[in-house]
Amino acid sequence: MLSFLGFGKGKAQEKKSTEKQKGIIGRYYENDSPVIMKFVNELPNENTIKKLPFLTVVSWKYEGTKNNGMPPKEINERMIILEEALETSMNETDIFTHAYSRTGNNLKELVYYTTKQDDFMTMLNRTLEKHDVYPIEINFYEDKEWTDFQKVLNDFKNK
Template sequence: MIKKLLFGLFATSIATTAAADDKWSVGTIEDNGRPIIIRAISNIPENIDPSLYRNMIAITWKFKSESGMPSSEEKERMNDLEDSISSLVESKSQAILTIVVTGNEVAEWQFYAKSQEDFMGLLNQALAGKEVFPIEVSLQKDPEWAAYNKFRARG
């Protein structure tokens, strides 16, 4: 759902700014009057060889909201989810978080991973002992980084 949104809305103008640490570029668009915030890594880090990270893994969290954006409590839990997963998979050099989209009652994190199986093992490890998160995980082969490159070409 959010992938269709992500790729379908780039015909509109996106205002982007670099985050303070220049690791992330942030853009905001509107869909039916609702904001959608898109954050993407500005550049693939030099220590990442994209040819080794051939699997795109999307983690989706759906929520209810009149504004289309998560509540403060949901956003806090989303930050915990993102930090828990990305810090573990990146420290093990198994995956990299590339894009985060939040809006229209959905948040999605897109990672590129070396191995789907290893990523899922680390995901379970990162979330062990935490309150269950209302997420769905989808896995797909994307050796050309098409999802990321399509965003970067238009963003």
């Protein structure tokens, strides 16, 4: 089951700002555990899609069985630091963009599209050089058509 988080059944909670952002926070269940998704509810323009052909998944596995599959407070705080560092870097470069984030069922994933694996890893290492080591795994997949992200959009469409 897919649903949007909001103030009533079936209503999407959208992040509002003066720029009219289209950010969505949604929820679905995986093995009876809630999974929270965060994404912009539309594909970028064709130029961006062509420029960023690699799906890049930053995964952080954690033990969340005592917290309904969600990360414990201390781990979640570190995850937020990581995500904010990557967001800051994203605002300073055009080699990658955020597609979506998921948290739940003992797994946090930060998913991006990037130009090349080497470019992303160079940026990541530079961004995190003064951070404590994070228990993350990074995987790259060629996805020139952004089919992974299109699947997310389709999964939440009209929910």
